[in-house]
Amino acid sequence: MNFQELPVKAKEILEQNKIAANDVVAVCPFDLTFEGTYTDGYMVLTRQKLAVITGNLEELGVRLFKGVTKAQKDAVSRVASFEVNIYDRKALSGFKVEHMVATNRLCAEKDDEPIGLAACTNLYLEDINHIRDILKLLDKDENAEITVQDTDKKNDKEDEELYCPHCHNKYPDPKRKICPKCMNKKSIFLRTIGYFTRNKFVILGLFLCYMLAAVLNIAWPYLSGTMLYDNVLGKNEEALAKFGLDNRYVVALIVLVIVMLGTKLLQLVTSIAQGTLTARLVTKTVRDMKKDVFSALETLSLNFYTSKQTGSLMTRVLRDADRVTGFFIDGFPYIFINAFTILATFTIMFMLNWMMSLVAVVLVPLLVVISIKLKPALWSLYGRRHRAESAVNSRVNDNLTGARVVRAFGQQGQEIDRFEGPNDNLREAEVRIVRYNNKFTLLYEMVQEISSIWVWALGVFLLLNWHSISLGVLITFVGYIGQLNGPMRFFSWVFRMWSDSINAAQRMFEIMDAVPEVVEKDNPIALENPRGEIVIKNMTFGYDPNHPVLKDINLHVKPGEMLGIVGHSGAGKTTLVNLLSRLYDVNTGSIEVDGIDVRDLSFKDLRRNIAMVSQDTYIFMGSVADNIAYADESVSRAKIIEAARLAGAHDFISKMPDGYDTIIGASGKSLSGGERQRISIARAIIANPKILILDEATASVDTKTEKAIQAALNVLVQGRTTLSIAHRLSTLRDANHLIVIEKGRIEEEGTRQELEELGGIYHKLAELQTKSLALKAIEED
């Protein structure tokens, strides 16, 4: 925000304290007092002074958080008065933002004493980080230039595209310009329709079937009622003369029976054709949708997965597509047919007898009103079922992946109990839906029955007392009422299907619309034969940009060199190598391969030239050979064997009864940690990358296997630039260069010897390991 946006009262106070608008270099809003209540406050920074003005709120008002904030800020200020604290900027130093559980506090040092300047919720985290940066900048160099961009970076007005043009709400996800509030159900519907209309001919065929079925349906009661009873059996000369069948009753009867039989037969054929076409359409659409969701999932960045439950994602891929098609196949097309049937039936009924028709339809408006009123409740019931289903899936998923631990702790019983909770919830959710549906159905049926009884009563009355209608008309009429049963019932559940379907479609599109955080550039640079030089400049990165995990990293790895990365767990080592292969993008600074920013390289080239052997090995269901040839399926058998040999995997593979054709992975032969590791090394050899990343490649194996793997790795690293992360320092014996990462910073850097002599973190680690190794040796003796 900038000075102009401050409330008038705040400006007045600043003026009284001789802070002029022109001197202001940064303004930062904050919303918490140190007592833990909400407030409206502002920090106003000039080169000399820092003014912290905290509002005394007249009334609390409504707090707006991300996703509901409006572009036009509340012009009305709820602040009655301001309390002001003016600090001499030069007296303050050591600025830092402390992250509390869900809030933040800007702290500094004053007269060697820690001091709290202001606190805010995460809403203003970005702003408070920003003012901290400027404070630090001024602290370093009093005359540092602060550009307009620096001060106005957070100015919302310039980022108009961050707000929804309709409701002026800020987009919850700035990268995805979709306003959930304005994204209505109609557009979801139209988008879903798109999946079906890809199959034009099938749909055309289906519509023909539907129309034919509808016409036949309408014709039937007329044939079996009026025609049969009144015209043929009742010997209605006039009517028969129209067909040239006057006085030839038997012939008329035979013709009628044949026509009726034909009608039934045609109905049957239509319904078979319709069934076949529907099956074809549904399966294809479901397949297309699943494919799209799955491919969307694959293109998404790693970050997306860490924020969602696996169970919930599985539900989306597997179940939701089925749900979506439900309405569109069993519902949508029949809306027209049933509407047509209802309209046509009513027209015929009105033509036959208006009085009885009126009685029949008098309750219909009631049904429509009820259906519309009950819809929102259904929507939330379906959402609830989805959540329950996801919870069950997650539980099963967790349990299956943790099967070993569960058994080791003898917790099977408890796990069963724990499964019961979500399972019961799901049952409850289903029951609620069924209960709700039953209510609905019951209501419809009642209206139906009442209408039907009224018509019967009125009909019999008309027939017996006034003879104003014939028996045939009454039977036709009742036939039509019966005919209406189906379509009416249809409309009773089509609303529910619509809710279910759109609900599921929404969840699917949500994934398809998610924007991958890491995207390939439009015209990426190809990297044909890289030398393998890596340069990292002033790089900072955090999974959440406001909480950096790596800070100010500078690195240079020459082609063919091996860089060892050492540090405590959680220091950011793995994050560093993940950034190199662009699983995430850096926040500031750059990572370059052969002098080209990795963000400018094509994904294909980047990942072809970088291979990773990590602690968690991904073995997929397939043969050993397939697993080794993961990076390049076309590779020859000889190459596969060579790679396995180099990786020290050939021996154990050839001892397996099925050799290289042994099926491994999920349901195949299980491999030991060391075996899996060696297969992934062989995989990396096939990939033949210029840059190799070893992330704790030997962490999960015993010393003997480690030696074997180490030998394999030594072959692998020849002629490649290698980044090797290791806990065991002995693995880094051959590294040309080592860095020690501590709390996201490179703390020590140099050759093994240099670090030894430095006597810092590395030295301590090395000492500890030598001791524990010695201890181990004693134990083993």
Add this chain to the structure above:
Amino acid sequence: MNDNILNIKDTKFEKTAGGFVSMDLAGTFYKRVKPIRLFPFTDPSKYIAIHDEKDVEIGVIEDLAQLPKEAAALLQEQLELYYFTPVISKIINIKDEYGYAYFHVVTNRGECKFAINMGGNAVSKLSDNRLLITDLDGNRFEIADVLALSVKEQRKLDLFL
């Protein structure tokens, strides 16, 4: 047993000019200490770890109630801010739109409107009837007891139970 429990009698807490709390522990002076709850949900006033400025644990206070009143109040104030979480007392509206849910609630800190992501774990159950809600920025809100809400409000929460 090494549970690093502080001897209350050795401690002396004082408010600092900068708004923090300092501690004197049997003669050793810490110019700023940070209290941390070890069981923030299940036992907020017991097992309070005291950290020094570099976030290294000095020791643990078993129960705040053991401290003199003023000292306990000092630490309590720090804790309140550190664990700032408005407690929702009334739900005015919840709207579920395209992957986000919009909340309009009244909390013990005033009326709030915020949005959460439906796909993630924005609503977590601390116990059967206690919910912790995390908004898009990571701000926290709590519902202490779902059953204390009216039936109508509970129904609005249905989606998350």
